Amino acid sequence: GAGVSQTPSNKVTEKGKYVELRCDPISGHTALYWYRQSLGQGPEFLIYFQGTGAADDSGLPNDRFFAVRPEGSVSTLKIQRTERGDSAVYLCASSRDSSGNTIYFGEGSWLTVV
């Protein structure tokens, strides 16, 4: 596609529920990144993929968070047993590869846990 596409754009869920956030990167981009942004803060790194594998998942806050990219294109960020503190904008970005190319962001998925 023309840009990074994220769905849903908004998600309201109850505490304790499971959510999935989807990212469709720019066509041909092999590197994909997930970030989380809280109000008034800069994006916080969560995980990045090079192809199908997670090259670095050191930013995932705990084992309730998991991300996959089974075919090296679309990625899904999965959050189990959501907590109110998980409320944030989840941003996805992609780049041609991970060797220092610019990363381009989607518009984000706004998650609200009530």
Add this chain to the structure above:
Amino acid sequence: GESVGLHLPTLSVQEGDNSIINCAYSNSASDYFIWYKQESGKGPQFIIDIRSNMDKRQGQRVTVLLNKTVKHLSLQIAATQPGDSAVYFCAERNTGNQFYFGTGTSLTVIP
């Protein structure tokens, strides 16, 4: 962990004036830097980048300066326009290929 900070959280400028947004970074091994603009409710938008082997790079109305000695980055916007009002972030890429962002500077352009 990484630390990328901005000196001024808010900046107000008159339309037509030049704007300068500053950023300090902590990792001397970072080799690639990007400035992003983020408007309310939207994702960060790429503005300009610079690699560590450069001191200056110019784009359309924007210039990025890199001072590796003091680990400082700045974004200069010429003839600031109301459409430039947004939050600006600098991001540094570390040796692990992650990009780390600062808190951001909110730029307000006064017509």
